[in-house]
Amino acid sequence: MPLGDGTRAVHAGLPEAVPGQPFLPGPVLGAPYHLDPVAGPLPGVDGYGRTDNRTYRALESAIGELEGGECVVFSSGMAAVTAVLLTTLRSGDTVIVPQDGYYLTRAFAGEHLPDRGVTVATARTAGPYPSFDGVRLLLLETPSNPGLDICDVAGLAAAVHERGGLVAVDNTTPTPLGQRPLDLGADFSVASGTKALTGHSDLLMGYVCTRDPELAATIRTWRNRTGAIPGPFEAWLAHRSLGTLDLRLTRQAANAAAVTELLAGHPAVRSVRWPGRPQDPAYGLARRQMRRIPGVVTFTLADKAAVDRFFAASELIFAATSFGGLHTSADRRAQWGDDTPEGLVRFSCGVEDTADLVADLRQALDAARI
Numbered sequence: 001m002p003l004g005d006g007t008r009a010v011h012a013g014l015p016e017a018v019p020g021q022p023f024l025p026g027p028v029l030g031a032p033y034h035l036d037p038v039a040g041p042l043p044g045v046d047g048y049g050r051t052d053n054r055t056y057r058a059l060e061s062a063i064g065e066l067e068g069g070e071c072v073v074f075s076s077g078m079a080a081v082t083a084v085l086l087t088t089l090r091s092g093d094t095v096i097v098p099q100d101g102y103y104l105t106r107a108f109a110g111e112h113l114p115d116r117g118v119t120v121a122t123a124r125t126a127g128p129y130p131s132f133d134g135v136r137l138l139l140l141e142t143p144s145n146p147g148l149d150i151c152d153v154a155g156l157a158a159a160v161h162e163r164g165g166l167v168a169v170d171n172t173t174p175t176p177l178g179q180r181p182l183d184l185g186a187d188f189s190v191a192s193g194t195k196a197l198t199g200h201s202d203l204l205m206g207y208v209c210t211r212d213p214e215l216a217a218t219i220r221t222w223r224n225r226t227g228a229i230p231g232p233f234e235a236w237l238a239h240r241s242l243g244t245l246d247l248r249l250t251r252q253a254a255n256a257a258a259v260t261e262l263l264a265g266h267p268a269v270r271s272v273r274w275p276g277r278p279q280d281p282a283y284g285l286a287r288r289q290m291r292r293i294p295g296v297v298t299f300t301l302a303d304k305a306a307v308d309r310f311f312a313a314s315e316l317i318f319a320a321t322s323f324g325g326l327h328t329s330a331d332r333r334a335q336w337g338d339d340t341p342e343g344l345v346r347f348s349c350g351v352e353d354t355a356d357l358v359a360d361l362r363q364a365l366d367a368a369r370i
């Protein structure tokens with residue numbers, strides 16, 4: 001019988017049990033390590049921290065197990081996303097990036113790829129998609145951040161592969177327990193581990209997973225040359241945090257279900273998106289494609305003033321960007337230059353008790369309405 005998510009999350013990437021040793025060894029903080037003074041560098045023996053570190057190798061084996069591919073960890077999600085873009089795209093190539101996805105990915109593509117001779121096109125996550133003729137890379141983000149739209153990864157991957165292109169999926173919002181892009185046919189699963197994957201709002205992390213050994217080797221060499229490695233302490237914290245991923249996602253999704261119900265019936269709320277809600281346009285596709293629905297809900301209040309009143313009245317909801325953490329937080333996306341309505345809020349459910357969260361949200365929404 002295949003192991004359940006809780007079991008996989010707790011055991012992922014742990015070394016063999018050795019009496020007297022910890023379950024998860026602590027961070028190895030070396031920059032250089034001792035060399036054999038006579039033989040010098042030896043294969044399989046760590047020599048220098050930019051290329052060799054057993055703490056982040058353990059994290060890579062953990063995330064790789066959960067994603068179902070070889071994992072290369074990076075210092076942040078953006079370091080991982082840009083590694084995929086810059087290693088796959090050459091002058092003359094075309095890339096499609098999400099029009100409604102994480103805004104810095106689109107900003108990076110627009111600022112740095114045209115100068116390198118790469119044509120940058122955009123598509124909304126829910127479609128329509130342009131022709132894939134001549135497309136070298138299709139970068140998807142599903143569910144999209146912050147709109148929570150969903151696309152059919154398997155269908156799009158088949159269409160792109162038919163024309164010789166590659167497909168990458170930004171898997172930040174679902175995490176590998178929520179969705180396995182490589183199983184759906186994507187060439188890369190790329191993500192920020194800063195969000196729900198590690199979930200404690202205390203570190204930045206990114207990764208790229210792939211099943212193609214050549215692509216993996218290229219990504220690893222890119223990281224070694226650019227030096228975008230995570231610090232060993234962050235890698236260790238991230239690995240330690242993975243053990244509770246199943247528990248955190250379960251509570252966050254339960255909170256999101258209750259929160260969505262309240263939002264959908266509240267007069268202060270103009271619109272609400274959560275792919276786990278049967279009335280949501282993305283519900284059917286989410287059920288087919290995803291293993292579980294994340295605890296992030298997006299809703300719209302009247303305007304900025306309504307969001308200001310909402311925050312002033314809430315006692316439990318932190319104003320913060322990022323999402324997926326233990327603490328419920330909310331972010332008015334327009335303040336970051338995201339092309340969203342002034343009153344749009346990305347609401348990230350934490351692991352608080354559902355009744356407490358719903359009670360606090362209700363009174364904050366009541367205050368927003370005045």
Ligand SMILES: *Cc1c(COP(=O)(O)O)cnc(C)c1O
Binds near residue numbers: 076077145
């Ligand atoms: C946050 C985020 C990123 C960037 O990750 P960092 O760790 O902040 O660099 C990329 N994609 C998505 C969908 C994100 O939410």
